[in-house]
Amino acid sequence: MLQIRTSVCLANITHDLRRGLKSAASMGAEAVEIDARVHLNMKEMSDTAVRHIKKLLSDFDLSVSSLTFNTRHGYDISEGLDQRISATCDAMLLAYRLGSKV
Numbered sequence: 001m002l003q004i005r006t007s008v009c010l011a012n013i014t015h016d017l018r019r020g021l022k023s024a025a026s027m028g029a030e031a032v033e034i035d036a037r038v039h040l041n042m043k044e045m046s047d048t049a050v051r052h053i054k055k056l057l058s059d060f061d062l063s064v065s066s067l068t069f070n071t072r073h074g075y076d077i078s079e080g081l082d083q084r085i086s087a088t089c090d091a092m093l094l095a096y097r098l099g100s101k102v
Contacts, residue, residue, distance in 0.1 A: 007031040007065035011038050017053070021060045031065035032057075034098070036091045050097050057098075067095035 008029040010020035017039045024032050036042055040053075057063060069091035071084045 005030040005063075005065065007033055009033040009035075009068075011035040011068070015039070018056060021056055021062060025060035025062055029062065031063045033066045033068060034064060036067050036069040036094065040094070042087070042090055042094060045094055045097075050094075053098060064095070064098045064100040066100050067091060067098065 006029050008024040008027060008031075010017070010024065010032050013023050014020045015038055017034070020039070021032065034040065069088060071088065073080065073084065075081065075084065
């Protein structure tokens with residue numbers, strides 16, 4: 001059966017991931033939306049970094065509802081399109097690695 005979970009957008013709380021997770025947990029949230037540009041350095045997301053973030057989430061009894069990744073330009077602008085597509089694919093893979101199903 002479909003279960004609705006309470007989720008909090010961390011970008012609206014703070015730019016510090018650990019403090020944001022603590023605040024979300026204290027509000028009673030079950031999941032968080034993480035902004036990949038604000039809270040994570042995607043170029044340095046090794047397996048160890050992913051395990052560390054998953055541990056932080058576990059410590060606060062939270063999960064990842066979604067990962068946002070806003071591009072600076074739309075996909076209809078050809079300049080830098082390959083880089084935007086590559087970065088978007090990386091963000092989607094990272095969302096999967098962090099346990100987001102969306």
